Amino acid sequence: METLSFEEAFMQLEAAVTALQDGKMPLERALQYYQEGMKLAQHCNMLLQQAELSVQQLSTAADGSLSVQQME
Amino acid sequence: MYLPDALDTPSVVSVSELSHYLKSLLEMDDNLQNIWVQGEVSNCKTYPSGHCYFTLKEGEAQLLCVFFKHSRVRSSAPGLRDGMAIAINGRISYYERDGKLQCYVESVKLLGEGALFQQFEQLKARLAAEGLFDPERKRPLPQQPAVIGIVTSPQAAALQDMLRVLRMRYPLVQVIFSPALVQGAEAPASIATALDLLNEHGEAEVIIVGRGGGSIEELWAFNEEVVARAIARSRIPVISGVGHETDFTIADFVADHRASTPTAAATIAVPNIEDWRVEVQEKQLLLTALMRERIDDLQGQLEYAMQDLRRASPLNLIDQRRQQIDDTVERLQTRMQHMVSLHGERLRGVVERLHALSPLLTIARGYAVVRHDAEQVVVTSIQQVQVGDRLTIQVQDGYIPVEVCQ
Numbered sequence: 001m002e003t004l005s006f007e008e009a010f011m012q013l014e015a016a017v018t019a020l021q022d023g024k025m026p027l028e029r030a031l032q033y034y035q036e037g038m039k040l041a042q043h044c045n046m047l048l049q050q051a052e053l054s055v056q057q058l059s060t061a062a063d064g065s066l067s068v069q070q071m072e
Numbered sequence: 073m074y075l076p077d078a079l080d081t082p083s084v085v086s087v088s089e090l091s092h093y094l095k096s097l098l099e100m101d102d103n104l105q106n107i108w109v110q111g112e113v114s115n116c117k118t119y120p121s122g123h124c125y126f127t128l129k130e131g132e133a134q135l136l137c138v139f140f141k142h143s144r145v146r147s148s149a150p151g152l153r154d155g156m157a158i159a160i161n162g163r164i165s166y167y168e169r170d171g172k173l174q175c176y177v178e179s180v181k182l183l184g185e186g187a188l189f190q191q192f193e194q195l196k197a198r199l200a201a202e203g204l205f206d207p208e209r210k211r212p213l214p215q216q217p218a219v220i221g222i223v224t225s226p227q228a229a230a231l232q233d234m235l236r237v238l239r240m241r242y243p244l245v246q247v248i249f250s251p252a253l254v255q256g257a258e259a260p261a262s263i264a265t266a267l268d269l270l271n272e273h274g275e276a277e278v279i280i281v282g283r284g285g286g287s288i289e290e291l292w293a294f295n296e297e298v299v300a301r302a303i304a305r306s307r308i309p310v311i312s313g314v315g316h317e318t319d320f321t322i323a324d325f326v327a328d329h330r331a332s333t334p335t336a337a338a339t340i341a342v343p344n345i346e347d348w349r350v351e352v353q354e355k356q357l358l359l360t361a362l363m364r365e366r367i368d369d370l371q372g373q374l375e376y377a378m379q380d381l382r383r384a385s386p387l388n389l390i391d392q393r394r395q396q397i398d399d400t401v402e403r404l405q406t407r408m409q410h411m412v413s414l415h416g417e418r419l420r421g422v423v424e425r426l427h428a429l430s431p432l433l434t435i436a437r438g439y440a441v442v443r444h445d446a447e448q449v450v451v452t453s454i455q456q457v458q459v460g461d462r463l464t465i466q467v468q469d470g471y472i473p474v475e476v477c478q
Contacts, residue, residue: 020362051243
């Protein structure tokens with residue numbers, strides 16, 4: 001889960017909610033979805049808190065090839 | 073004339089004295105106090121006070137103009153806009169505080185559209201006819217872009233404004249900055265190249281092209297065809313953010329989205345992280361509510377099952393059987409009692425009848441029973457006895473032994 005992007009984690013979180021809303025699965029599975037969902041939500045929150053804007057500058061080399069460099 | 077002596081001599085004057093002198097020089101010239109000047113309106117700003125400030129341009133020359141509200145109202149002046157060709161009537165004076173020579177406008181005459189404006193209108197009409205502004209061409213912006221391209225000047229405040237907005241609203245995004253000149257003769261080609269480079273690089277999901285506010289000349293690059301074409305051929309949706317609240321540039325018409333400023337462009341380019349926080353929180357609450365509901369539901373089901381189980385318990389059956397036994401025993405007892413009393417009744421009847429038939433009663437009335445001792449039978453006929461037979465006569469209170477004598 002640590003490697004999931006915010007969008008991926010959020011999508012999975014939504015999927016967990018939808019699955020629980022169906023309410024057809026056995027209790028044990030439901031609990032798994034619930035715990036998974038809560039972890040995903042925490043992961044999302046963490047990503048939101050830690051997010052830092054990344055800015056790169058695009059430039060062309062003499063041979064016309066493109067390169068990006070981190071900007072401060 | 074003030075200070076002629078001072079100016080004739082090499083002595084030093086103060087700025088105020090000079091300013092005052094210049095002002096009076098201008099104001100003493102009758103030609104300058106009621107003059108008509110023609111040119112093109114530029115950098116036109118109307119303040120909430122109602123006073124209007126603009127620059128009148130023509131060729132390489134320009135004249136600062138002030139059009140106060142009372143003069144505008146009195147002359148019923150038309151609204152001024154950058155690019156308009158006009159003639160102004162007013163007086164020339166010197167504004168000492170700013171060290172500026174300016175014209176205090178009393179009235180204005182429209183001379184038709186200015187050259188820049190005409191050029192703008194022609195290009196606009198041509199591109200519109202080509203379908204470059206068609207609503208069907210407008211592409212939707214991505215809801216959650218992971219990568220944003222920015223085309224503007226690296227020196228401009230606009231870049232920092234945009235980065236600030238992005239950092240605040242949606243720091244999850246990655247910015248790819250493609251620098252360009254945004255002012256001057258080389259600006260149009262530079263902007264077009266920067267856009268093309270971002271398309272070549274291909275990672276950006278949306279591009280903001282813009283610059284901060286300025287006069288119509290300063291923003292002119294965004295009215296050039298080469299910029300319009302670069303926006304039109306961009307495979308990535310483009311947001312224009314040229315800092316000019318009122319007027320549209322050609323770039324605004326071609327872009328998929330038009331924002332009034334670079335800051336506004338950055339704002340519409342990304343969602344607000346706060347909304348995400350709220351949404352994540354809502355999902356969390358929803359998850360918990362759903363789980364709660366699920367557990368309550370199961371608890372209810374369990375409750376029902378337990379009730380059913382209790383109803384189906386063998387203890388119930390035993391209780392039932394026990395009661396059935398009690399019932400049966402009771403029925404049995406009742407029946408027995410009934411039968412006993414019935415038989416008692418019957419017995420009493422029989423006894424009574426028996427009693428009625430008893431020979432003892434007959435005896436009591438004076439009759440006697442005669443038994444033959446030897447034969448052990450009741451004698452009812454003389455044929456049964458002979459002389460000498462011994463008989464016993466039973467009477468009410470005992471037996472009399474007798475012998476047959478004749």
